[in-house]
Amino acid sequence: MKFIIAAMALATSSLALAYHCPNEMKAIDAKLATNPTLSAADMGKVKDLRAEGEKLHKAGKHDESLKALDSAKKLLGI
Structure with missing residues (x-):
């Protein structure tokens, strides 16, 4: 039973990260538009990190994607 709960929690957190990546990309794109x-x-x-973040997101590597996107955001001051 504990294994099932842990597996469900992990799956839920992975989905949350998956949906977070596009929001980060949108924030970067909005700042670039200014x-x-x-x-x-x-x-x-910034552009390279943004592209890398999208590539990693599409590959399902959301933790790595967020790291790249966060680096881009820091350079942009957001």
Whole structure:
């Protein structure tokens, strides 16, 4: 019984992370649409991290996706 509860909790948390990734990508996209003042190098990093986050999300690697997206958000100041 404990195993079933633990498995259900894990599955639920994975789904929560899966739905969180698109919101993070939307926040990054919204900030990029405002043409933030960043160096060309930082803008390239943000775009690369955003793309990597989406790729990892699509691959089901939500923890890794969120790490990449969080890094992009930090560079953008959000």
